Amino acid sequence: MATHPGQLADPPLADTAVRVRDLTRGFGGRAVLDGVDLDIAPGEFVALLGRSGSGKTTLLRALAELDGGVPGSGELRVPAERAVVFQDSRLLPWARVLDNVLLGLDGADARERGRAALAEVGLEGRHRSWPYELSGGEQQRVALARSLVREPALLLADEPFGALDALTRIRMHTLLLELCVRHRPAVLLVTHDVDEAVQLADRVLVLDHGRILTDRAITAERPRDHHDPALAAHRDRLLTALGVHR
Numbered sequence: 406m407a408t409h410p411g412q413l414a415d416p417p418l419a420d421t422a423v424r425v426r427d428l429t430r431g432f433g434g435r436a437v438l439d440g441v442d443l444d445i446a447p448g449e450f451v452a453l454l455g456r457s458g459s460g461k462t463t464l465l466r467a468l469a470e471l472d473g474g475v476p477g478s479g480e481l482r483v484p485a486e487r488a489v490v491f492q493d494s495r496l497l498p499w500a501r502v503l504d505n506v507l508l509g510l511d512g513a514d515a516r517e518r519g520r521a522a523l524a525e526v527g528l529e530g531r532h533r534s535w536p537y538e539l540s541g542g543e544q545q546r547v548a549l550a551r552s553l554v555r556e557p558a559l560l561l562a563d564e565p566f567g568a569l570d571a572l573t574r575i576r577m578h579t580l581l582l583e584l585c586v587r588h589r590p591a592v593l594l595v596t597h598d599v600d601e602a603v604q605l606a607d608r609v610l611v612l613d614h615g616r617i618l619t620d621r622a623i624t625a626e627r628p629r630d631h632h633d634p635a636l637a638a639h640r641d642r643l644l645t646a647l648g649v650h651r
Contacts, residue, residue, distance in 0.1 A: 421482075422447045422559055422591035423468060428479035429615075430463050430472065437463045438477065439615035447558070448589040452602035454647060455612035461595045462563055464612065465489075468593060469561050484558035484591075488551075492564040494544035496536040503532035506551045522554035523547070525587070526580060542573040549581070553588050560590040564597065578605060582627065599643050603636050604629050611646040619646040 423445035430438040437460045445451050455461045466472045467481060469489050496505045506519040523532055526546040536544060545565060552560060562581075566574045582605060585592055596602055602609045603623055611619035621643065625635055 420446060422449070422484055423593070424480070424482040425468075426480035428464075428467060428477065428481060430460070430467060430475050430477035432475070436615050438467070441479070441612075441615070441617060443610075443617065445559075445591045445593060447591055448585075450585060450592040450594070450605060450607045452594045452596055452606035452609045453612060454596065454599060454602055454609060454643060456647060459612045460615045461612055465561050465563050465593060465595050468559070486555065486557045487559040487561060488553070488555055488557040488590075490545075490548050490552050490560070490562045490565045492567045494536075494541075494548040496544055496547060498536050500536075501532065502528065502534045502536065502539070502547055505536065505547055506532075506554055508551060510554065518554050519550075522550035525553070525584065526550045540573075542569055542577060545569065545577060546580070549584060553584055553590075556588060557590050560585075560592045562592065562594045564595055566601070567597070574601070581605070599640055599647070600631070602643070603639050604631070609639070609643060611643060613646075619643065 421444050423443060425441055425443040428438050428441040429436060441464060453461050453464065463472065467477070468483050469487065470483070471489070497508070500508075502523065503516065503519050506522055507515050510519070512518070520532055523529060526549050528543060528546055528550070531539070531543070536547070539547065548565070566577050569577060578601065594602070594605065606623055609621050609623060610617050621639060623639055625633060629636060
């Protein structure tokens, strides 16, 4: 891709897990994504904020290649090894927990890997449980285990903690960061929660009317203190970008 004065050259493909250029998607004649450019490095944690209807989930579904038939154009390069976690854990109610984790996974050691993944998310010994026997937070733990047992190069998460209570959300934040450090996928987290984005991400994007309006690096070391003035400054700038004034 040619560059112009003041424009950064594209990073080498080896340095990117995700590369998006001039991505458009539309519904009913309305542009939902309008020329999105995005790079995510291997192991990088990116959070995506935006008001309802800004195109967040449409972008995530495009990266997951779950938007077949949606009109659009642009360059999109994503790893073949990717996994998606939704707000609803989407466990099969008729399958036991281990079978949910192993869904679509082959190999002689699959059950051993599944049990190890459950142990990683704190559910060792629950492999024979039914989904209805688990709390909402435990069900999301199973969803994370199901995603990471495949060792994806890209983890896409669409408001995975939105239905959980505040204390469970905090615990899940800690667990997700621990798992990401261990497995090192690139991550795109869609969220409405500015605090969640600032606490978890290496970079936070704000999507507005189908375009990336803000791209902020969050360089504070982890674990992050919610009362850190530097984080508060990031939070205030992101809220302003979202049109929220306090």
